[in-house]
Amino acid sequence: MKRLLSALFRSALVLSGFLFIFNLPLILGIGVDSVEIHFDQFWEVVKNNLQFLFQIKDDMYLSLFKQLDITGSYQYTMSILLISLTGIILIAMVTMVLIMIAPEKIRIYLKNGVNFFEAVPDLLIIFLFQFFVISLYKATGFKFLRLYGVFGVKPYFIPIITVSFLPLFLxxxxxxxxxxxxxxxxxxxxxxxxxxxxxxxxxIHMIRNILPLIVLQLRTVIWVLLSNIYLVEHMFNINGFTKQFVIIIYQGGDFASLVACLLMLSLPLLVIEAAGWLVSKRIKGTEAVSL
Amino acid sequence: MRKYRKTIIGSSLLLLLLVMSILYPYYGPKDFNHQVLVKDDQGTVIGRAPFPPSENHLLGTNRNGEDIHWLLLYGAQFTLITAFGVAVLRVLLGGIFGIILSLWAPFLKSYFKDFFLTFRYIPSILLGIILMLPIVGNFSDAPVSMIVTYQIMILVFIGFPSVTLFASDVTDELIKTSFVQSSFLMGAGRLHIVRKHLRPYIGSYGILFTVQQIISTLHITMQLGLFGMFLGGRNRAGVFGYDSPEKPASLSNEWAGLIGQNFSEIIRAPWAILSPVIGYFVVIVIINFIKKELEENLDGFQVVKKKQKQKKGARAEARSTARRGLFEFVQKL
Structure with missing residues (x-):
């Protein structure tokens, strides 16, 4: 009973935090020479939002959400995420083994090289790739690689490379x-x-022992991948999931659609967190046994 | 033992850039060598902005015919001051709140986490866009100072929860140390603990946090610039050659704005966009060097501890604390 109550309270807290964060602009109105604070207006909108969230029977519910091409674009975005993730894990593993068996002197240089990429901003990478593809096209006249997602085309190769470049080094x-x-x-x-x-x-021995740590670290990788995908889809004008998201934001779509989109967007994170939780639970379990 | 060579060199470089940028009105051309059309002696037009990099235009010009290198130099002050100011505010507010959270109200911590759970699942760039859209998303007649205040508030807010939680984690870890515990046992008040035991750490951690937050603020302003959320709002004069719809230009010429306003020109004028991005890159690399050095200096405390911990079986746990840069004292007896 107590646990149920605390779970209820916590989910209410999460919901209120969510409402607070997303309606924050309403509290802070801009006056002539001061930033004004209106709590009453904020409260009204919060109440509206809450009501809207629970009006499931209404026809207008998720109306914008249903109009958009959600499944197709979600599939596209998630497949980019998955392909990049598998690619990153494989390549990072292989490179790590190569670096670790390299001679001592070379290894230090390689490590420094890898560390250097920590400071590179993601936008620089995206722009450089874009620049590279465009100059390739200008130089040869052939369209080897699709960059932009115009006319409903959904390019895969360049977005995946661009998106996974920095997380790979991470x-x-x-x-x-x-x-x-x-x-x-x-x-x-x-x-x-x-x-x-x-x-x-x-x-055989070391990689098996660090596997749990890798699973825990994957959350950060997915996080970076998601925000990179967001930027890339915006910059290359690809009709992916984040595009639908932008439409919902800019057209002032209803609150429920926004919530649904955000939930879908954070689904991969939730999955990997569940995996991490399982793994850490297993570690603790085995350690309890071994002690 | 501790060296601050990179920190000193790096920060003086940044300071030099800042001073040059602030003094720009005293030596630089006021209109950034504004020149859209180039004519020969007969008056026929032989060229039109954007011009590629050349002897006359070191980094080329943008579509408005303004020299990129002058724009970059002038705009640097806004970018740097915003990043620094936002980072300091985040660390100040978050740090104070985090310490209060750990020392006075530890039961609130899990609720605080729940309340700001959204930040754990939604990339900050999305939050930034959603929060800034009502104010900066369009041409606005509000005074610039107000827009900037609002933007800084939002930027501080975006980083606030993570800094608070981090500061609170560090404080929790410090409270567990034997010297704080024994001080508690002898009847010390919480304020005394903060003043006597935590203060040396607050200084070094505070600086490290600030440097980290500067980097994250630079990242987020850059990304927001791409979406047209320029610091200081949009300029109605816009970009030359776009009448309807008008293409917004940055009012302050800060770097993120330069990226955002030139980003569709990548095919015609890649220099106009690559220059500010590379400018960001250089600044971030410098700050990263500083951060690394500060972290290494903090690690000085840590070395002893790693050896000691490995005796214990709790491996995964020990590592996760070690990676967070926390430390415990050896004299635990």
């Missing part, structure tokens, strides 16, 4: 850091003393 940096820490573990020393090669230790 994950790679994390992997290198974790595996370097893992090398200090006693079992690594033991395995080395037994005469097992470096590659075998790395591939």
């Amino acid at each position: 994950l790679l940096q994390f992997l290198i850091q974790v595996i370097t820490e893992e090398q200090n573990q006693l079992y690594v020393l033991y395995v080395k003393a037994k005469g097992i090669g470096r590659l075998r230790t790395l591939l």
Whole structure:
């Protein structure tokens, strides 16, 4: 009973936080020479929004949402997300192994190179890719790569590359850091003393041990990917899910549509968080046993 | 032991840029060498803005025929001051609130997290757009100072929850240390703890947080610029050559605005957009160097602890705290 009450209270809190954040512009009106604060107006709109959210029987409910091409664009955006994510994980793993078995001197340079990308803004990468594709087209006259999503075309290749460029380095940096820490573990020393090669230790023992940490880190990767996808779809004018989202915002769509869109957008994050939760629970469970 | 070489060099570079930008009216051309059409001796038009980079125009010109390098120099002050100001405000408000949250009202922390749960799931760029749209989304007749105040409030608000939670986490970790615990046992008040035990940490963590927040503010202003949410609002005069609908231009010529107003020109005038983006990149790289150095200095405390922790079985947990840059003292006896 107590847990139920606290769960109810917490979800009410989440909802009110959501309403507060999204109606914040209404509190802060701009006057002639001061920023004005109107609470009454804010309260009215919040009440309206709440009512709207629960009027499921109304015909107008989610009307804009139903008009838009939600399923198609959502599929597109999510497939970009998934392809990029799998690509990132695979490439980051392979590169990490390559860097770790490289000779000491080269490894330091490579690590510094990877760390350098931490500071690169995502917009720079997107613009450079755009610039590159355009100059390629100008130089050759052929359209190898589709950039813009005009006339309902949904390009895959360039958006995926552009979107996953920076997260790849993010994950790679994390992997290198974790595996370097893992090398200090006693079992690594033991395995080395037994005469097992470096590659075998790395591939079979260490990677298996850092897998849970990777799952936990994937949330950040997905987060960066999502915001990058948002930027790329806006800049390349692709008719993806975020485009529908922008339409809803700019056309002043109803509150319920906004909520539905945001929920759909944060679905991947929720999934990965659930996975992370399971993994950490398993770790704790095994550790309780081993102790 | 601690070195601040990169920090000193980096911040003096940024300061130099800022001073040059503020002093711009005293030495730079007032109209940024405004020149749309180039005519030869007979008066026939031989060229039209945007011009590519050349000897006369170091970084080229934009569609309005203004020199990009002068615009960048002039606009730097707004970008830098906003980033710095927003970061300081975020850290001040968030830090104070976080410490209060941990020391005086720890039961509120989970509620605070719930209330701002939205920030965990929605990228800040989306929030920024939604929150700024009513004010900056269109040409507005409101005074510029008010628009800027509003924008700064929103920018501070976007970063506030994460800073608060982070500060609160750090405080929680510090409270667990033996010196604070023993101080509590001997009857110290909370204010005493803050004044005597936490203050040395507040300084170093505060600076580190500020530097991190400067980077994140730079990122978000840049992205908002792309969506036309310029700092200081939109300029009705607009971009030359677009009559209806008018294309908004940045009023202050800050860098994000330059990106936003030139972003559709990437095919005709890539220099007009790549220059401000690269400008951002350089600033972010400098600040990142500073951040790295500060973090390394903070890590000085941490080295001893890592060795000690590895004895214990709680590996995953130990790591996650180590990565967050938290530390505990060795003298735990």
